[in-house]
Amino acid sequence: MSLRGALVLAILAQPTQAMDLAMPLPAEVTYAEALPLSSHRVAIGPWDQTTPFETIEGSVTRQVWKLTAPEATPLQILAPLRAQLDQAGFDVVFACETRACGGFDFRFDIDVRPAPEMFVDLAAYRYLAARKDTTWTDLVVSTSAGVGYVQQTTVGPVGDVAPVTLSTSNPASPPALIADSDVAQTLQLKGRAVLGDLTFPTGSTDLPEERYPSLTALADFLRDNPQVTVALVGHTDAEGSAEGNMAISRARAESARAVLMQTYGISGARIGTHGVGFFAPMARNDTEVGRQTNRRVEVVITSTP
Template identity: 55%
Template sequence: MRALAVLAITMGAARAEVPDLPLPASPSFAETVPLTSYRFATGPFANGVFPAEVAEGALTRRVWQIAAPGATALQVMAPLRDALLADGWTMTFECRTRACGGFDFRFEIDVIPAPEMFVDLADFRYLAAQKGNERIALLASPSGDLAYVQAAYLDPDGTVEAVTKSASNPPPAPRLSATSDVTRTLTETGHAVLDDLDFPTGSTQLPGTDYASLATLAAFLRDNATATIALVGHTDAEGTAESNMAISRRRADAAKALLTGTHGIAPGRIETHGVGFFAPIARNDTPEGRTANRRVEVVLTSTE
C-alpha cells in the first residue's frame, strides 16, 4: 500500500508535521484565519462542565480522510502523537471516547461538519499539545473503510491569509426535485439532496424502486465514467445518537443498492456514510423540519 504523504500544518516559519503512515489519504478541508480565538480542551466533559483554555492567534484547520479499513482511532492517532513528542511538543490533554465525556465532549469541541469530517461516538481520540506559544489539537476517528483526522494549529505570532477551501459551515445542500438537472447541480456545487427519497421516521427502506433523482444520477455516472460519489444518510432527531448513526448509514446503503442493482452502477464508485442527526438542514421541532432532515445527499468525491 502506497505511503501517506506527510500531513503538515504551516504558519510562517512554524511547522507542525504529522508523519508518514502506510495508508493513502486525501485532504478534505483546509482553512486559514489571520486572527481568531480557539478553545483547546484541558480535561474531560463532566458534571456539565467543559474544561478548556482559549488562545488567540493565526489559525489553520485541516482534515484528512485516510483509507484505513479496520483501523481504530488509537492506531491512527498514536503515530501522530509520537511525531509531535519527537518534535518537542508537550501533551497538555489526551482522551478517548467515554473518558473524554462521550457525546457531550464531542459537541463542545470544534468539529468540521460532515462529510469532510466524521466522528464515531464509539471510537474517537483527542489530544491537545503545546510548544512555546504554539498550540495544536488533533481529533481522529474511523468510519468503515475510512479514518478521519482533524488538526487545528494556532500560532499567536503567526501571519496567514484568510483562505477556506471547503466551507466549515456549508449552506444547506441544494435540494433536487424529480425534474432537476443532477449533472448541473453536482458540477456547480459538488453536492445535493436527493429530494424524492422519502424515509419515514426510523425507516431505512425505500418503498419503491423508481426514483427520478437516482435515474438522473445514474445517467450522470454513466456519462462521466471516472466520477465517484459518496451517499451520505441523515436522520431527524428522534431516538438516540447511536441508533440514528446506524439508521442513516443504512439509508445511504438503500440508495446505493438501487444505483447498483436497478441502474447497474459499479459498487466501487459509490461510498456510503451515515451522520445521524448531526447535520440538519431544518429544525427538528416541527414535522416539516423532521421530514426535511430524513434524507440522503450525494457528494461528488472525484471526477478523475
C-alpha cells in the first residue's frame, strides 16, 4: 500500500456523514478529508460574469477518486452516481456540462483539489449539486487521456463528522521510510515535496546545472528506499496559453528526471513525469515573485513497500 493510501485509509476510518458512492469503474481514492465544522460553496447556477453560490456551513467531507476510464465520458461516469443520489433521496439543484457551466471561468470559481489529486479537463467536465433536507453534496467529474476523476464534497449537520486523527500506530501502515534531508522528511510526512531550487524563467524548461541540492537529496532518498517510486510534476505561471503551459510544465518535469537519471544514476522506471500547466498555483500570478514561485517542479510518492 502506498504512503498516501495509508493516510487516506486513516481518514476514511473516521465516522462521516457523506454518502458512500460506488464508482462505476475501477477507482482509487487520491484524497479524503473530514472537517467537523467548516463551509463549502455550492454552485447553484452557471457562470455569467460571476457564479451564483450557496455557502453551506456544517460538517464537511471531501473525497477524490481516480478512475480507469479508457472510453468513458464525464456523463457516462456521472450518470450512475446521479442515480445513486436519486435513490438516496437527493434532489438535483443544478447540473451542467463544460460550456453550459461556463467553461474556464466556472471551473476556476468552484473549489477543486489541485492536481495530481484531482484533474479537470477544461474541455470535458460535468458538475452536479444536490440536496436532501439540510445535507448538500456536489460532484465534479472529468476525463482526460483515458483517466476519470470524481470529486465529491458533502456538507451536513454539525456533529455528523468526527475530527480527523491520523494514527501513526496503525498496524496496516507501511514501513517507515528512511529520511535524512528536508526533501526526504517532507516526502515522508506529506508524500510530496517542492524541489525549490529548480528555478525557471518564464517559458524555460532548462536545468543548466549538473547538480542541485534538492535532486541530490531526492536521489539519496530513492537509493535509501529502493522500493519507492515517484512522479515529478511540473508547473508554470499563468503567462501564455493553457496548451503551451501544459507542454512546458511536462518538459520541466522531464528535465528534472533527466538529471536524476544521468547525474545520479536513478532508474527512469522509478520516475514518472506529469505536467499540469498553470492549474495548480502556489501563489498569485499577478506579481513576479508569485509567478516565479509557481514555476516549479514537485515530487510525489506514487508507491512504497
